[in-house]
Amino acid sequence: MKGDKPFPPLKNDNLLRAARGEVVDRVPVWVMRQAGRYLPEFQELRKKHDFFTVCRTPELACEVTMQPLRRFDLDASIIFSDILVIPQALGLTVEMHAGVGPVLPQPIRTPEDLKRLTPDGALSRLMYVGEAITMMRHKLDGRVPLIGFTGAPWTLLGYMIEGGGSKTMSKAKAWLNEYPEDTKLFLNLLTDAIVDYLEMQVQAGAQMLQIFESSAEHLSKEEFLEWAVPYLRRIRNELVDRLTKKVIPLVPLTLFAKGAGHSLKEQSELGYDVIGLDWTVDPIEARKEVGPNITLQGNLDPQDMYRDPEELRTLTTEMVHKFGKSRYIANLGHGITPQTPINSMEVLVEAVHKAL
Ligand code: 1CP
Numbered sequence: 001m002k003g004d005k006p007f008p009p010l011k012n013d014n015l016l017r018a019a020r021g022e023v024v025d026r027v028p029v030w031v032m033r034q035a036g037r038y039l040p041e042f043q044e045l046r047k048k049h050d051f052f053t054v055c056r057t058p059e060l061a062c063e064v065t066m067q068p069l070r071r072f073d074l075d076a077s078i079i080f081s082d083i084l085v086i087p088q089a090l091g092l093t094v095e096m097h098a099g100v101g102p103v104l105p106q107p108i109r110t111p112e113d114l115k116r117l118t119p120d121g122a123l124s125r126l127m128y129v130g131e132a133i134t135m136m137r138h139k140l141d142g143r144v145p146l147i148g149f150t151g152a153p154w155t156l157l158g159y160m161i162e163g164g165g166s167k168t169m170s171k172a173k174a175w176l177n178e179y180p181e182d183t184k185l186f187l188n189l190l191t192d193a194i195v196d197y198l199e200m201q202v203q204a205g206a207q208m209l210q211i212f213e214s215s216a217e218h219l220s221k222e223e224f225l226e227w228a229v230p231y232l233r234r235i236r237n238e239l240v241d242r243l244t245k246k247v248i249p250l251v252p253l254t255l256f257a258k259g260a261g262h263s264l265k266e267q268s269e270l271g272y273d274v275i276g277l278d279w280t281v282d283p284i285e286a287r288k289e290v291g292p293n294i295t296l297q298g299n300l301d302p303q304d305m306y307r308d309p310e311e312l313r314t315l316t317t318e319m320v321h322k323f324g325k326s327r328y329i330a331n332l333g334h335g336i337t338p339q340t341p342i343n344s345m346e347v348l349v350e351a352v353h354k355a356l
Contacts, residue, residue, distance in 0.1 A: 007205060008142035015076045015145045018329050019208060019252035019273045019295050027320055027328055028075035029352040030147075031345065032256075033335030034068040035080050038342065041067050051096035052088075055081050061132040062139050069143065071342070072349050076144050076208075079133050079201075083151030083212055086193055087160050089125040091118035100164070107163035109171075111182035119189055123196045130204035137205040148206030150197055152213035152257070153190040153231040157183070169218040176227060183227070191231045195238045202243060202251055210254040210276070211235060214334075217259025217278075224260050229270070232257075236271045254297060258334060264289035279304075279333030283322040296323060299333035305344040312344055313351045320355035 010016075014028040036042055042064060045054070054060045064080040084094045084102050095103045108114060129148075136146055151159075159165070161172040175183045198209055211232065216224055236253060243250055255267055256276030267275050268290035277286055277298035286296055304315050320330060330352040336345075 005138070007137045008140070010142045010145060010207075012075060012144050015147075015329060016207065016252060018327065019254070021293065021295065021327050024325065026075075026353050027323075027325055027330050027356060029330040029349055030074050030076035030078065031068075031332055031336050031348070032078075034072075034074065034078065034345075035064045036336065037338035038336055038340040038345075039067050039071075051082075052085075052094070055085060055132075056128045058128065058132040058135045062136045065132075065136055065146075066139065068345075069140075072345050073353065074144060074349060076147055077136065077140060078147040078149060078210070079129070079136055079206070081129055081132070081149070083149070083156065083214075084159060085126060085129065086122070086151060086156055086190070086197060089122040090189075090193060091116060092160060102159065102164055104160060104163045107171075108160045108186075111179050111185075114182065114186060114189075117189065119193060122193050123200060126197055126200065129197075130200050133201055133204040133206050145207040146205065147208045147210055147254075148198070148201035148204075149210040149212060150194050150201075152211050152228065152235070153187040153194065154219070154228045155213050155215040156190050156194075157186055158215045158218070169215060173218065176223065187227070187231050188234075191234050191238075194235055195242070198235070198239050199242050202239075202248060206251060208252045208254065210256055211272075213255065213257035213260070216257040219260075221262040224257070224263055225266060228257065228260070229263070229266060232267075232272075233270050240271070252295075256297070261286070268294050274329065276331070277333060281333075283319065287323075292327070295327040295329060297329040297331050299331070300348070302332045302334055302337050302340070305332070305336065305340045305348070307344075309343065309347045312347050316348055316351035317355045320352055325356045 014024045017024050018028050061080045065077055069077055088094045092104050097103050158169050158172040213228055216228055252273040254274035254276055255272040258278045261281040264286055274295040274297050275290060279299050279301035300319055
Protein backbone atom coordinates (compact mmCIF):
# COMPACT_ATOMS: atom_id res chain seq x y z
CA MET A 1 0.00 0.00 0.00
CA LYS A 2 0.84 3.64 0.06
CA GLY A 3 3.74 3.51 2.49
CA ASP A 4 5.41 6.56 3.95
CA LYS A 5 6.92 8.15 0.90
CA PRO A 6 4.75 11.08 -0.26
CA PHE A 7 3.66 11.10 -3.88
CA PRO A 8 5.30 13.64 -6.24
CA PRO A 9 3.21 16.80 -6.76
CA LEU A 10 0.93 16.81 -9.80
CA LYS A 11 2.13 18.95 -12.70
CA ASN A 12 -0.71 18.56 -15.21
CA ASP A 13 -4.01 18.50 -13.32
CA ASN A 14 -6.28 19.44 -16.25
CA LEU A 15 -8.12 16.10 -16.01
CA LEU A 16 -9.05 16.66 -12.36
CA ARG A 17 -9.92 20.29 -12.97
CA ALA A 18 -12.24 19.34 -15.82
CA ALA A 19 -13.87 16.71 -13.60
CA ARG A 20 -14.48 19.29 -10.87
CA GLY A 21 -15.76 21.95 -13.28
CA GLU A 22 -12.73 24.21 -12.84
CA VAL A 23 -10.96 26.21 -15.55
CA VAL A 24 -8.47 24.17 -17.64
CA ASP A 25 -5.34 25.25 -19.57
CA ARG A 26 -6.32 22.90 -22.36
CA VAL A 27 -9.01 20.28 -22.94
CA PRO A 28 -7.68 17.08 -21.32
CA VAL A 29 -7.60 13.94 -23.45
CA TRP A 30 -7.00 10.27 -22.76
CA VAL A 31 -8.22 7.14 -24.53
CA MET A 32 -9.95 4.06 -23.16
CA ARG A 33 -7.60 1.07 -23.62
CA GLN A 34 -4.74 3.46 -24.36
CA ALA A 35 -2.34 0.79 -23.11
CA GLY A 36 -3.08 -2.10 -25.40
CA ARG A 37 -2.78 -4.13 -28.49
CA TYR A 38 -2.44 -1.29 -31.04
CA LEU A 39 1.03 -0.57 -29.55
CA PRO A 40 3.86 -2.78 -30.90
CA GLU A 41 5.73 -2.48 -27.59
CA PHE A 42 2.67 -3.91 -25.80
CA GLN A 43 2.54 -6.82 -28.26
CA GLU A 44 6.25 -7.45 -27.68
CA LEU A 45 5.83 -7.55 -23.90
CA ARG A 46 2.80 -9.83 -24.23
CA LYS A 47 4.86 -12.36 -26.20
CA LYS A 48 6.92 -12.86 -23.06
CA HIS A 49 4.21 -12.64 -20.38
CA ASP A 50 0.72 -13.98 -19.95
CA PHE A 51 -2.01 -11.31 -19.67
CA PHE A 52 -2.81 -11.81 -16.00
CA THR A 53 0.89 -12.10 -15.13
CA VAL A 54 1.24 -8.55 -16.47
CA CYS A 55 -1.71 -7.45 -14.31
CA ARG A 56 -0.32 -9.18 -11.21
CA THR A 57 3.29 -8.00 -11.50
CA PRO A 58 3.43 -4.32 -10.50
CA GLU A 59 6.64 -3.64 -12.52
CA LEU A 60 5.05 -5.06 -15.68
CA ALA A 61 1.68 -3.37 -15.09
CA CYS A 62 3.51 -0.03 -14.62
CA GLU A 63 5.62 -0.55 -17.73
CA VAL A 64 2.51 -1.14 -19.85
CA THR A 65 0.67 1.78 -18.22
CA MET A 66 3.62 4.01 -19.15
CA GLN A 67 3.88 2.89 -22.79
CA PRO A 68 1.26 5.26 -24.30
CA LEU A 69 2.61 8.18 -22.22
CA ARG A 70 6.04 7.80 -23.81
CA ARG A 71 4.53 8.27 -27.25
CA PHE A 72 1.66 10.72 -26.81
CA ASP A 73 0.98 14.00 -24.98
CA LEU A 74 -1.89 12.49 -22.96
CA ASP A 75 -3.47 14.16 -19.94
CA ALA A 76 -4.15 10.98 -17.94
CA SER A 77 -2.86 7.50 -17.29
CA ILE A 78 -5.04 4.50 -16.43
CA ILE A 79 -3.63 1.63 -14.45
CA PHE A 80 -3.17 -1.53 -16.50
CA SER A 81 -5.51 -4.25 -15.30
CA ASP A 82 -8.84 -5.72 -16.40
CA ILE A 83 -12.42 -5.67 -15.16
CA LEU A 84 -12.28 -9.47 -14.79
CA VAL A 85 -9.87 -9.40 -11.85
CA ILE A 86 -12.95 -9.19 -9.57
CA PRO A 87 -14.51 -12.45 -10.85
CA GLN A 88 -11.05 -14.01 -10.35
CA ALA A 89 -10.83 -12.73 -6.79
CA LEU A 90 -14.32 -14.20 -6.22
CA GLY A 91 -12.98 -17.63 -7.10
CA LEU A 92 -13.69 -18.03 -10.82
CA THR A 93 -10.99 -19.04 -13.28
CA VAL A 94 -10.49 -16.44 -16.02
CA GLU A 95 -8.29 -17.18 -19.03
CA MET A 96 -7.30 -14.73 -21.74
CA HIS A 97 -7.45 -16.42 -25.15
CA ALA A 98 -5.66 -14.70 -28.04
CA GLY A 99 -8.08 -13.34 -30.60
CA VAL A 100 -11.07 -14.29 -28.42
CA GLY A 101 -10.76 -12.32 -25.20
CA PRO A 102 -11.63 -13.46 -21.69
CA VAL A 103 -12.94 -17.01 -21.15
CA LEU A 104 -14.40 -18.27 -17.85
CA PRO A 105 -14.46 -22.06 -18.21
CA GLN A 106 -16.72 -22.66 -15.17
CA PRO A 107 -19.32 -19.91 -15.36
CA ILE A 108 -22.21 -19.31 -12.97
CA ARG A 109 -25.06 -21.14 -14.68
CA THR A 110 -27.66 -21.48 -11.91
CA PRO A 111 -28.29 -19.77 -8.56
CA GLU A 112 -26.84 -22.92 -6.95
CA ASP A 113 -23.48 -22.01 -8.53
CA LEU A 114 -23.37 -18.75 -6.53
CA LYS A 115 -22.21 -20.89 -3.58
CA ARG A 116 -18.91 -21.35 -5.43
CA LEU A 117 -18.12 -17.65 -5.07
CA THR A 118 -15.70 -16.63 -2.31
CA PRO A 119 -16.47 -13.03 -1.31
CA ASP A 120 -14.63 -13.44 2.01
CA GLY A 121 -11.09 -12.26 1.51
CA ALA A 122 -11.70 -11.13 -2.09
CA LEU A 123 -10.05 -7.77 -1.42
CA SER A 124 -6.90 -9.45 -0.11
CA ARG A 125 -6.61 -11.18 -3.49
CA LEU A 126 -6.74 -7.82 -5.29
CA MET A 127 -3.99 -6.04 -3.37
CA TYR A 128 -1.58 -6.45 -6.30
CA VAL A 129 -3.64 -3.78 -8.11
CA GLY A 130 -3.08 -1.40 -5.19
CA GLU A 131 0.65 -2.14 -5.28
CA ALA A 132 0.76 -1.34 -9.01
CA ILE A 133 -1.16 1.91 -8.41
CA THR A 134 1.20 3.05 -5.66
CA MET A 135 4.27 2.18 -7.73
CA MET A 136 2.79 3.95 -10.75
CA ARG A 137 2.12 7.15 -8.80
CA HIS A 138 5.85 7.32 -8.03
CA LYS A 139 6.92 6.42 -11.57
CA LEU A 140 4.62 9.07 -13.06
CA ASP A 141 6.48 11.68 -11.05
CA GLY A 142 3.36 13.89 -11.09
CA ARG A 143 3.24 14.13 -14.88
CA VAL A 144 -0.50 13.34 -15.19
CA PRO A 145 -3.17 11.91 -12.86
CA LEU A 146 -3.61 8.14 -12.47
CA ILE A 147 -7.07 6.67 -13.04
CA GLY A 148 -8.21 3.48 -11.29
CA PHE A 149 -11.20 1.48 -12.54
CA THR A 150 -13.62 -1.38 -12.08
CA GLY A 151 -16.32 -3.16 -14.01
CA ALA A 152 -19.85 -2.39 -12.83
CA PRO A 153 -22.13 -5.09 -11.36
CA TRP A 154 -24.33 -5.85 -14.40
CA THR A 155 -21.30 -6.01 -16.71
CA LEU A 156 -19.39 -8.36 -14.38
CA LEU A 157 -22.48 -10.53 -13.82
CA GLY A 158 -22.77 -10.84 -17.60
CA TYR A 159 -19.23 -12.17 -18.03
CA MET A 160 -19.63 -14.51 -15.03
CA ILE A 161 -22.88 -16.06 -16.33
CA GLU A 162 -21.97 -16.13 -20.04
CA GLY A 163 -18.47 -17.45 -19.44
CA GLY A 164 -16.95 -14.65 -21.54
CA GLY A 165 -18.01 -11.90 -23.90
CA SER A 166 -21.37 -12.38 -25.60
CA LYS A 167 -23.15 -10.77 -28.54
CA THR A 168 -26.59 -11.24 -26.99
CA MET A 169 -26.12 -11.78 -23.22
CA SER A 170 -28.91 -14.32 -23.62
CA LYS A 171 -28.00 -16.37 -20.53
CA ALA A 172 -27.53 -13.34 -18.29
CA LYS A 173 -30.76 -11.80 -19.55
CA ALA A 174 -32.61 -15.05 -18.89
CA TRP A 175 -31.55 -14.76 -15.22
CA LEU A 176 -33.38 -11.42 -14.95
CA ASN A 177 -36.69 -13.17 -15.69
CA GLU A 178 -36.09 -16.63 -14.26
CA TYR A 179 -34.25 -15.77 -11.04
CA PRO A 180 -34.90 -12.10 -10.24
CA GLU A 181 -34.24 -12.49 -6.50
CA ASP A 182 -30.99 -14.41 -7.02
CA THR A 183 -29.95 -11.84 -9.62
CA LYS A 184 -30.36 -9.10 -7.00
CA LEU A 185 -28.30 -11.13 -4.50
CA PHE A 186 -25.60 -11.62 -7.13
CA LEU A 187 -25.56 -7.92 -8.09
CA ASN A 188 -25.38 -6.90 -4.43
CA LEU A 189 -22.51 -9.32 -3.80
CA LEU A 190 -20.63 -7.76 -6.73
CA THR A 191 -21.46 -4.25 -5.51
CA ASP A 192 -19.96 -5.04 -2.08
CA ALA A 193 -16.74 -6.32 -3.68
CA ILE A 194 -16.57 -3.29 -6.01
CA VAL A 195 -16.90 -0.75 -3.17
CA ASP A 196 -14.08 -2.47 -1.22
CA TYR A 197 -11.97 -2.56 -4.35
CA LEU A 198 -12.47 1.12 -5.22
CA GLU A 199 -11.77 2.25 -1.67
CA MET A 200 -8.52 0.26 -1.74
CA GLN A 201 -7.54 1.87 -5.06
CA VAL A 202 -8.04 5.36 -3.61
CA GLN A 203 -5.99 4.45 -0.55
CA ALA A 204 -3.27 3.13 -2.84
CA GLY A 205 -3.14 6.42 -4.78
CA ALA A 206 -5.75 6.42 -7.57
CA GLN A 207 -6.63 10.07 -8.29
CA MET A 208 -9.83 9.38 -10.21
CA LEU A 209 -11.99 6.29 -10.73
CA GLN A 210 -13.96 5.04 -13.71
CA ILE A 211 -16.80 2.52 -13.46
CA PHE A 212 -17.23 0.59 -16.73
CA GLU A 213 -20.82 -0.51 -17.33
CA SER A 214 -19.82 -1.63 -20.81
CA SER A 215 -22.66 -4.14 -21.17
CA ALA A 216 -25.42 -1.59 -20.52
CA GLU A 217 -25.92 -1.75 -24.29
CA HIS A 218 -27.75 -5.05 -23.83
CA LEU A 219 -30.41 -3.55 -21.56
CA SER A 220 -33.55 -1.62 -22.49
CA LYS A 221 -34.06 1.65 -20.68
CA GLU A 222 -36.46 -0.04 -18.28
CA GLU A 223 -33.98 -2.86 -17.61
CA PHE A 224 -31.10 -0.41 -17.18
CA LEU A 225 -33.07 1.47 -14.52
CA GLU A 226 -33.91 -1.78 -12.72
CA TRP A 227 -30.71 -3.85 -13.04
CA ALA A 228 -27.91 -1.32 -13.30
CA VAL A 229 -28.89 2.03 -11.78
CA PRO A 230 -29.60 0.95 -8.15
CA TYR A 231 -26.19 -0.71 -7.90
CA LEU A 232 -24.38 2.20 -9.57
CA ARG A 233 -26.06 4.46 -7.02
CA ARG A 234 -24.99 2.18 -4.14
CA ILE A 235 -21.38 2.12 -5.36
CA ARG A 236 -21.13 5.91 -5.42
CA ASN A 237 -22.94 6.52 -2.14
CA GLU A 238 -21.14 3.83 -0.15
CA LEU A 239 -17.73 4.81 -1.49
CA VAL A 240 -18.30 8.47 -0.64
CA ASP A 241 -19.58 7.49 2.86
CA ARG A 242 -16.59 5.28 3.56
CA LEU A 243 -13.98 7.76 2.39
CA THR A 244 -15.68 10.58 4.28
CA LYS A 245 -15.80 8.56 7.52
CA LYS A 246 -12.09 7.73 7.20
CA VAL A 247 -11.26 11.36 6.31
CA ILE A 248 -9.75 10.27 3.00
CA PRO A 249 -10.13 12.98 0.31
CA LEU A 250 -12.72 12.08 -2.32
CA VAL A 251 -11.62 11.58 -5.91
CA PRO A 252 -13.75 12.34 -8.99
CA LEU A 253 -15.87 9.42 -10.18
CA THR A 254 -16.72 8.66 -13.81
CA LEU A 255 -19.60 6.47 -14.91
CA PHE A 256 -19.28 5.03 -18.41
CA ALA A 257 -22.45 3.12 -19.27
CA LYS A 258 -22.03 2.15 -22.91
CA GLY A 259 -25.30 2.16 -24.81
CA ALA A 260 -27.22 3.94 -22.05
CA GLY A 261 -27.61 7.25 -23.89
CA HIS A 262 -31.34 6.76 -23.31
CA SER A 263 -30.88 7.48 -19.61
CA LEU A 264 -28.47 10.40 -19.34
CA LYS A 265 -30.76 12.37 -17.06
CA GLU A 266 -31.11 9.40 -14.71
CA GLN A 267 -27.33 8.86 -14.79
CA SER A 268 -26.76 12.53 -13.96
CA GLU A 269 -28.78 12.11 -10.76
CA LEU A 270 -26.54 9.37 -9.31
CA GLY A 271 -23.86 11.68 -7.91
CA TYR A 272 -21.04 10.87 -10.34
CA ASP A 273 -18.81 13.81 -11.35
CA VAL A 274 -18.28 12.66 -14.92
CA ILE A 275 -20.50 10.80 -17.36
CA GLY A 276 -18.84 8.99 -20.25
CA LEU A 277 -20.67 8.95 -23.58
CA ASP A 278 -20.45 6.49 -26.44
CA TRP A 279 -20.42 7.86 -29.99
CA THR A 280 -24.15 7.37 -30.59
CA VAL A 281 -24.92 10.34 -28.33
CA ASP A 282 -24.90 13.92 -29.62
CA PRO A 283 -22.81 16.21 -27.37
CA ILE A 284 -25.31 19.09 -27.48
CA GLU A 285 -28.24 16.80 -26.63
CA ALA A 286 -26.22 15.19 -23.83
CA ARG A 287 -25.44 18.56 -22.27
CA LYS A 288 -29.16 19.41 -22.27
CA GLU A 289 -29.94 16.12 -20.53
CA VAL A 290 -27.34 16.27 -17.76
CA GLY A 291 -27.40 20.03 -17.04
CA PRO A 292 -24.42 22.30 -16.34
CA ASN A 293 -22.96 20.61 -13.23
CA ILE A 294 -21.69 17.33 -14.70
CA THR A 295 -18.54 16.82 -16.75
CA LEU A 296 -18.96 14.90 -20.00
CA GLN A 297 -16.35 12.51 -21.41
CA GLY A 298 -16.11 11.12 -24.92
CA ASN A 299 -17.06 10.34 -27.58
CA LEU A 300 -15.41 9.91 -30.96
CA ASP A 301 -16.33 6.69 -32.77
CA PRO A 302 -13.27 4.39 -32.42
CA GLN A 303 -13.77 3.57 -36.12
CA ASP A 304 -13.01 7.21 -36.97
CA MET A 305 -9.42 6.42 -35.98
CA TYR A 306 -9.17 4.51 -39.28
CA ARG A 307 -9.92 7.61 -41.39
CA ASP A 308 -7.40 9.81 -43.19
CA PRO A 309 -5.49 12.06 -40.78
CA GLU A 310 -7.15 15.19 -42.19
CA GLU A 311 -10.64 13.75 -41.79
CA LEU A 312 -9.83 12.59 -38.27
CA ARG A 313 -8.49 16.03 -37.40
CA THR A 314 -11.66 17.72 -38.67
CA LEU A 315 -13.99 15.32 -36.85
CA THR A 316 -12.04 15.69 -33.59
CA THR A 317 -12.04 19.49 -33.82
CA GLU A 318 -15.80 19.53 -34.51
CA MET A 319 -16.39 17.24 -31.54
CA VAL A 320 -14.41 19.46 -29.15
CA HIS A 321 -16.24 22.55 -30.44
CA LYS A 322 -19.57 20.87 -29.69
CA PHE A 323 -18.59 19.94 -26.12
CA GLY A 324 -16.74 23.18 -25.35
CA LYS A 325 -13.81 23.83 -23.02
CA SER A 326 -15.69 23.72 -19.74
CA ARG A 327 -16.58 20.44 -17.98
CA TYR A 328 -15.25 18.30 -20.82
CA ILE A 329 -12.73 15.43 -21.08
CA ALA A 330 -11.99 14.26 -24.62
CA ASN A 331 -11.89 10.51 -25.27
CA LEU A 332 -13.18 7.92 -27.72
CA GLY A 333 -16.72 6.61 -27.29
CA HIS A 334 -15.30 3.15 -26.42
CA GLY A 335 -11.91 1.44 -26.30
CA ILE A 336 -9.34 1.95 -29.06
CA THR A 337 -9.28 -1.10 -31.33
CA PRO A 338 -6.20 -3.27 -31.99
CA GLN A 339 -5.50 -2.33 -35.64
CA THR A 340 -5.72 1.44 -35.10
CA PRO A 341 -2.78 3.24 -36.79
CA ILE A 342 -0.52 4.76 -34.16
CA ASN A 343 -0.45 8.03 -36.09
CA SER A 344 -4.19 8.43 -35.42
CA MET A 345 -3.48 8.76 -31.69
CA GLU A 346 -1.04 11.59 -32.43
CA VAL A 347 -3.59 13.31 -34.66
CA LEU A 348 -6.37 12.91 -32.07
CA VAL A 349 -4.36 14.25 -29.15
CA GLU A 350 -2.99 17.20 -31.09
CA ALA A 351 -6.39 18.09 -32.57
CA VAL A 352 -8.00 18.10 -29.11
CA HIS A 353 -5.30 20.35 -27.68
CA LYS A 354 -5.45 22.76 -30.62
CA ALA A 355 -9.24 22.90 -30.99
CA LEU A 356 -9.93 25.62 -28.42
O1 1CP B 1 -4.24 -10.39 -24.93
C1 1CP B 1 -4.36 -9.23 -24.56
O2 1CP B 1 -3.39 -8.49 -24.40
C2 1CP B 1 -5.78 -8.83 -24.23
C3 1CP B 1 -6.17 -7.45 -24.56
C4 1CP B 1 -6.70 -6.74 -23.31
C5 1CP B 1 -6.18 -5.57 -22.76
C6 1CP B 1 -5.03 -4.75 -23.26
C7 1CP B 1 -7.76 -7.15 -22.49
C8 1CP B 1 -8.59 -8.34 -22.66
N1 1CP B 1 -7.88 -6.27 -21.44
C9 1CP B 1 -6.94 -5.27 -21.57
C10 1CP B 1 -6.69 -4.16 -20.64
C11 1CP B 1 -7.84 -3.40 -20.12
N2 1CP B 1 -9.12 -3.83 -19.99
C12 1CP B 1 -7.75 -2.10 -19.62
C13 1CP B 1 -6.40 -1.40 -19.44
C14 1CP B 1 -6.23 0.00 -19.22
C15 1CP B 1 -6.38 0.86 -20.45
O3 1CP B 1 -7.51 1.31 -20.73
O4 1CP B 1 -5.36 1.17 -21.09
C16 1CP B 1 -9.06 -1.72 -19.25
C17 1CP B 1 -9.53 -0.37 -18.70
C18 1CP B 1 -9.90 -2.83 -19.49
C19 1CP B 1 -11.33 -2.85 -19.17
C20 1CP B 1 -12.19 -3.90 -19.75
N3 1CP B 1 -11.92 -5.22 -19.93
C21 1CP B 1 -13.52 -3.66 -20.15
C22 1CP B 1 -14.23 -2.35 -20.01
C23 1CP B 1 -13.90 -1.45 -21.13
C24 1CP B 1 -14.50 -1.84 -22.44
O5 1CP B 1 -13.73 -2.00 -23.38
O6 1CP B 1 -15.73 -1.92 -22.51
C25 1CP B 1 -14.05 -4.88 -20.63
C26 1CP B 1 -15.42 -5.13 -21.17
C27 1CP B 1 -13.02 -5.86 -20.49
C28 1CP B 1 -13.11 -7.28 -20.83
C29 1CP B 1 -12.08 -7.64 -21.81
N4 1CP B 1 -10.77 -7.84 -21.48
C30 1CP B 1 -10.05 -8.11 -22.61
C31 1CP B 1 -10.93 -8.06 -23.72
C32 1CP B 1 -10.55 -8.33 -25.13
C33 1CP B 1 -12.19 -7.74 -23.20
C34 1CP B 1 -13.45 -7.53 -24.01
C35 1CP B 1 -13.95 -8.84 -24.49
C36 1CP B 1 -15.30 -8.77 -25.06
O7 1CP B 1 -16.27 -8.77 -24.30
O8 1CP B 1 -15.41 -8.72 -26.29
